[in-house]
Amino acid sequence: MNHLPFLDLPAILSAGGTVRLPGSKSLSNRILLLAALAEGETEVRDLLKSDDTDRMLEALAQLGIRVTPAGEGAITVHGCGGKIPVKEAQLFLGNAGTAFRPLTAALALAGGAYHLSGVPRMHERPIGDLVDALRHLGADIECLANEGYPPLQIRPAALNATAATVPVKGNVSSQFLTGLLMALPLLYRTVTVEVVGELISKPYIEITLATMGRFGVDVAREGWQKFTVQAGSRYKSPGVIYVEGDASSASYFLGLGAIAGGPVRVEGVGADSVQGDIRFADALAAMGARITMGPNWIEAAPPLNGSLKGIEQDCLAIPDAAMTLVPVAVFAKGLTKLTGIASWRVKETDRIDAMANELRKLGGTVETTADTLTVYPPANLDELHCAEIETYDDHRIAMCFSLMTLATPLRILDPGCTAKTFPNYFDRFAEVTTAVPVIAIDGPSASGKGTVTQRVAEALGWHYLDSGALYRLTALAARKAGVDWNNEAAVAHIAAHLPVHFAGGLTFLGDEAVDDQMRTEEMGIGASTVGALPAVREALLLRQRAFRQAPGLVADGRDMGSVVFPDATTKVFLTASAAVRAERRYKQLMEKGFSAKLQNILQDLEDRDARDAARSVAPLRQEADAKLLETSHLTIVQAVNQVLDWSGNKAS
Numbered sequence: 001m002n003h004l005p006f007l008d009l010p011a012i013l014s015a016g017g018t019v020r021l022p023g024s025k026s027l028s029n030r031i032l033l034l035a036a037l038a039e040g041e042t043e044v045r046d047l048l049k050s051d052d053t054d055r056m057l058e059a060l061a062q063l064g065i066r067v068t069p070a071g072e073g074a075i076t077v078h079g080c081g082g083k084i085p086v087k088e089a090q091l092f093l094g095n096a097g098t099a100f101r102p103l104t105a106a107l108a109l110a111g112g113a114y115h116l117s118g119v120p121r122m123h124e125r126p127i128g129d130l131v132d133a134l135r136h137l138g139a140d141i142e143c144l145a146n147e148g149y150p151p152l153q154i155r156p157a158a159l160n161a162t163a164a165t166v167p168v169k170g171n172v173s174s175q176f177l178t179g180l181l182m183a184l185p186l187l188y189r190t191v192t193v194e195v196v197g198e199l200i201s202k203p204y205i206e207i208t209l210a211t212m213g214r215f216g217v218d219v220a221r222e223g224w225q226k227f228t229v230q231a232g233s234r235y236k237s238p239g240v241i242y243v244e245g246d247a248s249s250a251s252y253f254l255g256l257g258a259i260a261g262g263p264v265r266v267e268g269v270g271a272d273s274v275q276g277d278i279r280f281a282d283a284l285a286a287m288g289a290r291i292t293m294g295p296n297w298i299e300a301a302p303p304l305n306g307s308l309k310g311i312e313q314d315c316l317a318i319p320d321a322a323m324t325l326v327p328v329a330v331f332a333k334g335l336t337k338l339t340g341i342a343s344w345r346v347k348e349t350d351r352i353d354a355m356a357n358e359l360r361k362l363g364g365t366v367e368t369t370a371d372t373l374t375v376y377p378p379a380n381l382d383e384l385h386c387a388e389i390e391t392y393d394d395h396r397i398a399m400c401f402s403l404m405t406l407a408t409p410l411r412i413l414d415p416g417c418t419a420k421t422f423p424n425y426f427d428r429f430a431e432v433t434t435a436v437p438v439i440a441i442d443g444p445s446a447s448g449k450g451t452v453t454q455r456v457a458e459a460l461g462w463h464y465l466d467s468g469a470l471y472r473l474t475a476l477a478a479r480k481a482g483v484d485w486n487n488e489a490a491v492a493h494i495a496a497h498l499p500v501h502f503a504g505g506l507t508f509l510g511d512e513a514v515d516d517q518m519r520t521e522e523m524g525i526g527a528s529t530v531g532a533l534p535a536v537r538e539a540l541l542l543r544q545r546a547f548r549q550a551p552g553l554v555a556d557g558r559d560m561g562s563v564v565f566p567d568a569t570t571k572v573f574l575t576a577s578a579a580v581r582a583e584r585r586y587k588q589l590m591e592k593g594f595s596a597k598l599q600n601i602l603q604d605l606e607d608r609d610a611r612d613a614a615r616s617v618a619p620l621r622q623e624a625d626a627k628l629l630e631t632s633h634l635t636i637v638q639a640v641n642q643v644l645d646w647s648g649n650k651a652s
């Protein structure tokens with residue numbers, strides 16, 4: 001999964017079931033750092049295994065903190081009692097804000113020389129407010145490229161022994177306050193942090209204070225303005241500590257439960273959670289979703305009557321989970337306006353722009369300002385269409401857009417980006433969703449696939465895909481453009497940009513109805529020539545998958561069951577003897593008023609089938625999981641009934 005360039009998600013019909021959540025990223029990285037700074041050994045259970053926790057673990061290892069396996073996925077962190085063993089290190093922290101900010105604070109007070117860097121996006125994410133606060137305490141920190149941004153060089157410094165208070169701004173990221181608070185016990189004296197101006201994402205500070213409390217440090221606070229760490233505060237191992245499930249990751253499944261039938265239950269977070277993002281469930285409830293909660297689980301289902309309704313939601317307290325309201329809002333009645341989301345602009349990517357751009361690609365209507373995003377749901381979900389979703393190396397964009405499959409199939413680019421917090425996300429997603437069913441009918445030329453496929457689709461009231469038409473259209477468009485059928489790059493470009501649409505039973509290339517032109521035997525040969533080119537097949541893949549719309553799809557071609565819809569619910573290999581097929585094609589051409597010679601048709605069919613079967617990509621063959629339908633002695637009706645029977649679906 002991690003290295004796939006894309007993942008095509010089918011449209012889904014519904015969602016329901018239970019998901020066990022991975023550990024919380026916020027808790028995992030806080031616990032790892034505090035366990036490292038504590039006296040004694042801490043056994044950490046249910047730790048999140050992800051890119052961001054890997055960055056933290058790698059950094060701790062470089063700093064001389066021993067971490068050993070403790071069985072069943074648990075680890076033991078051998079704490080250093082506040083004395084970081086390694087005094088000089090170069091740390092690469094990827095795009096992990098929950099590692100970068102707290103480590104900056106802890107290392108700035110640790111008396112060593114540390115170089116901290118990340119991926120290019122991390123170097124665009126501000127850290128100036130934290131650096132200023134640490135400098136106020138006497139830390140020596142240099143911003144190596146741009147003032148206020150990573151990479152950073154920390155040098156040993158005589159810390160200001162008298163500063164009793166330290167100001168920090170909290171309106172860009174609450175991680176600055178978190179980092180500062182977690183580092184202050186390293187000073188061994190009383191220091192009060194004074195928050196200047198507004199503090200965003202307050203629930204994350206609750207997580208910080210609760211986690212520090214588990215490690216024996218109680219922070220005295222006056223509202224959200226002043227936080228005092230007393231002299232003598234020292235981190236002590238709690239012995240064993242469990243990481244709660246990730247409440248932000250829960251949002252995708254709860255959102256799914258609210259829009260797609262449900263109920264969907266998440267296990268690992270619930271009413272007893274310390275994570276503020278469980279309040280996402282309140283936003284869903286405000287939209288009309290039915291939410292139920294136990295101490296360690298939450299369940300979501302759509303309203304009993306009617307649909308979700310749009311809301312205006314202040315997202316300051318749930319910045320990460322709030323992103324999931326964007327796809328949910330598409331399925332509500334009335335607009336949804338998200339406010340208080342300025343912080344989205346300095347996250348893994350500019351999330352306001354990213355969410356808006358990608359939703360627009362699907363046909364959605366979105367308005368944005370500096371700190372708001374408004375979703376206008378379509379009057380009809382059919383207005384939404386398949387597209388490629390850019391994920392900007394941002395796990396949450398990838399996960400959010402999976403919910404849009406309730407309206408349309410889509411392609412997620414770089415799906416491995418979910419590894420930041422939820423490495424197996426798409427597997428869990430598939431487990432709780434029911435994809436739109438597909439009947440795949442493959443076979444050689446003139447076997448009757450198209451006829452049978454069309455009739456099965458009509459009988460079921462499902463969509464129909466004649467994939468051969470796309471190859472024929474590509475060959476025709478190349479011919480019209482004067483491009484040689486063997487020029488792979490040029491033909492693939494044509495295939496990727498085919499201006500095709502279907503209307504009134506006709507096929508249009510641009511403005512021209514081209515049914516007769518593309519149905520000639522010459523274009524059959526052209527189709528099989530361009531169809532042997534891997535880049536052309538790749539270019540037509542998503543276009544074919546886009547046909548997979550509710551309530552179902554019947555698709556005919558050569559590789560429907562093997563490549564395009566490998567998860568098809570029914571796979572049929574439909575054939576007939578070459579002589580019978582040539583006879584059928586001959587009659588078909590005669591009925592349309594074309595002239596043809598039976599012998600030539602037989603020869604063309606055999607040549608075409610041989611070429612289709614011999615090609616290296618998606619060759620024509622009966623796959624092991626496809627049922628053979630030999631129609632030489634069957635009527636069309638018999639063939640149709642057999643397919644319906646195999647599919648287990650009744651004609652509507």
Ligand SMILES: Nc1ncnc2c1ncn2[C@@H]1O[C@H](COP(=O)(O)OP(=O)(O)OP(=O)(O)O)[C@@H](O)[C@H]1O
Pocket residue numbers: 443444445446447448449450451452468524584585587588631634635636639
């Ligand atoms: N079982 C059958 N008995 C008699 N005629 C049939 C049968 N199935 C299909 N036909 C006829 O055979 C002709 C060819 O069928 P069709 O165009 O559906 O084949 P195809 O496999 O889709 O061909 P191609 O691969 O070239 O698109 C049509 O005129 C159709 O009516």
Ligand SMILES: Nc1ccn([C@@H]2O[C@H](COP(=O)(O)O)[C@@H](O)[C@H]2O)c(=O)n1
Pocket residue numbers: 445446467468469471472524527528529531532556557558559560608612
């Ligand atoms: N899935 C498919 C469908 C078709 N082709 C190629 O196109 C040719 C024309 O197809 P018809 O079904 O319209 O006859 C066919 O001979 C194949 O070469 C394909 O490769 N994959």
